[in-house]
Amino acid sequence: MFVKDGTAELKRVLTSPPTYLTKADPINEISKKYQFELLDQSKLAAEYQQLITAYQQAGITVEQLPARPEMTNGVFARDFGGCVKEGYILGRFKEPIRFAERKAYEAKMQALGIPKIVEVKDGFFEGGDFAFLNEKTIAVGLLQRTDQTGFAEVQAGLAAYGYQVYPVPADARYLHLDMCFNLVADHLAVAYQEGLPPAFLQLLNQLEIEIIPVPEAAIFKHGCNLESLGKNRVISLKQNQAVNQALVAHGMEVIELDITETLKAGGGPHCMTFPLSRN
Known part of the structure; x- marks a missing residue:
């Protein structure tokens, strides 16, 4: 077994x-604000090492x-x-600047011995839009980078394994689903509720998933990218003080990372992590 769901114990990451x-x-709303400045290479390297160290200290390979x-x-x-x-x-990436990653990651997964069970060939689908709700229920965001064709390919491919896959359309400005919704425990999520469709909120309610609400502005500060x-x-950002306090109040242990430079390119800790083993 590789990844049981989105909140089981994380054992191995890529x-x-x-x-x-x-x-x-300038390929998302956040990065457009910083497109005319050079990023600090030493900060980027230090922030990446922070994430790696946090995983290693947690016993994660x-x-x-x-x-x-x-x-x-x-x-x-x-x-x-x-x-x-x-x-x-x-x-399948939508932005040409990311095309080279596809083959590189595919080769890496083959080297790691993890089988490819579904491949998106006609539409677009990116992992930032992929979210477990429980062991057999998955949400896929339809925002800026995943389209209806890509969603249909994922849905059909996973149906063969007994998964129910639901579409979650939202404002393209939010980029990926993980920027406005993230499950942090079996029945607890952080989300900008007003930006999510009523059908999805109803599904969360049926699955008894409680939401820690955040304002729309938090999306662009990676308040949900946990x-x-x-x-x-849960790993969060040091700057997410309101979210972090709410998580602690809900019984969560929050590991705060002081990451700011990497965020300028449009991604946070969740974006930087591909789970390989959760059980």
Whole structure:
């Protein structure tokens, strides 16, 4: 078994260093604000190491895909696909600047011995839009980078394994579903509720998932871009004080990372992490 769900104990992850991320390419609402400034390479490297150290201290095995000049955004490992118990889904990037990552991550997954069970070939699908709600229920965001065709390919491919996959359309400005919704424990999520469709909110209610609400502004400050480690532990950003306090009030152990430079390219801890093993 590879990944049981989104909140089981995280055992192994895949990441990639930001070695060639020299500037914020204007491919999302956040990075557009920083497109004319060079990113601080030493800060990027230190922030990536913070994440790796946090995983290692939590007893999580870290696999790394070596950085390449043609993969400037490769640090956002989440986006090449999704992983379930039986294997992984290979997505398809929409932005040309990310095309080279697809083959590189596919080769890495083969080297790691994780089977490809679904491949998106006609539409677009990125892992930032992939979210477990429970062991057999998955939500897929339809925002800026995943389209209806890609969703249908994921839905059909996973149906063969008994998964129910639901579409979650939302404002394209939010980029990915993990920027406005994130499950942090079996029945607890952080989300901007007003930006999510009523049908999805109803589904969450049926599944008895409580929501810690955040304002729309928090989306663009990575207030929802958290990474569950399982056992009521979650990685968050130091700057997310209101969210972090609410998580602690709900019995969560919050591991705060002081990451700011990487965020300028449009991704946070959740974006930087591709789960390989959760059980």
